[in-house]
Amino acid sequence: MTDQEAEVRVRNYLLEDYPQVRSIYDEADMFYEPFDTEDKFVAKIHRDPESIMVAVKSNQVVGTVMIVEDGRMSMIFRLAVIERERKQGIGPKLLQEAERRLKDRGHNEVHILVDQNNEELQDYYARLGYEKTSYYYRWQTKVL
Ligand SMILES: CC(C)(COP(=O)(O)OP(=O)(O)OC[C@H]1O[C@@H](n2cnc3c(N)ncnc32)[C@H](O)[C@@H]1OP(=O)(O)O)[C@@H](O)C(=O)NCCC(=O)NCCS
Numbered sequence: 800m801t802d803q804e805a806e807v808r809v810r811n812y813l814l815e816d817y818p819q820v821r822s823i824y825d826e827a828d829m830f831y832e833p834f835d836t837e838d839k840f841v842a843k844i845h846r847d848p849e850s851i852m853v854a855v856k857s858n859q860v861v862g863t864v865m866i867v868e869d870g871r872m873s874m875i876f877r878l879a880v881i882e883r884e885r886k887q888g889i890g891p892k893l894l895q896e897a898e899r900r901l902k903d904r905g906h907n908e909v910h911i912l913v914d915q916n917n918e919e920l921q922d923y924y925a926r927l928g929y930e931k932t933s934y935y936y937r938w939q940t941k942v943l
Contacts (some may be wrong), residue, residue, distance in 0.1 A: 805857060807889055809896045812851035812863070814841065819860035820853065827879045835877075852896055854880070854889050864893040866901055873906045891927060 812820065817837045824830040833839075843850055843865070854862035862880035866873060875897045880889045901909050911929055913921050925931055 807854050807856045807861065807887075807892060809852050809854050809893055811849055812840070812844065812853050812865075814844065816853050816860050820851075820863050823860070823863055823879050823881050824877070826882055829877065829879060849900060852893060852900075854893050856884065856889075862889045862893050864897045866897050868901060868904060868906065870904075872910070873901045873904070873908075874910045874912070875901075876912070878911075894927060 817840055820840075821830065821835070821837075824835055829835075840851065850867070851865045852863065853860045860881075861884040862878075864878045865876050867876055868874070875894065878890055878893060878897075880893075898909060911924060913924060913929075915935070921931060
């Protein structure tokens with residue numbers, strides 16, 4: 800394997816990446832049917848082609864992240880790295896690219912949602928500069 804093949808590169812999500820992204824979601828137990836089916840990805844990319852990113856190593860998708868922004872506010876969602884490639888800085892690399900894109904779009908603040916019971920993840924994001932806020936929200940969902 801050449802150095803270039805082993806290098807991790809972040810690029811825009813392409814429609815053919817879906818099976819690999821889906822398997823990363825499944826492994827991380829983060830697949831949520833109403834948001835994460837293939838047709839939802841098609842719709843998201845149609846509306847905002849640069850809003851989903853993947854990390855690629857040796858032609859394989861090893862991580863992913865997405866941004867959600869409406870010109871007024873911005874969020875980063877679905878950061879995930881394939882288990883066998885974790886703890887090598889791929890997550891922060893994806894996060895950095897998502898942040899750069901949002902900054903380029905004029906945002907000077909970004910938000911993430913973190914499981915309130917996952918202290919480890921909260922501390923991890925804090926080390927990456929995400930301040931823990933004192934306010935508390937609960938998701939409430941209605942079927943339309
Ligand atoms: C969180 C995640 C994206 C990090 O990616 P990564 O490429 O491994 O990131 P790094 O290279 O910085 O990994 C090392 C860090 O992961 C942390 N980590 C490992 N598992 C973790 C977990 N379940 N929650 C939080 N942090 C975790 C370690 O504490 C370590 O931190 P340190 O280096 O500061 O000591 C990855 O662990 C992952 O995909 N987790 C499952 C999906 C998930 O929970 N995503 C967040 C959705 S909000």
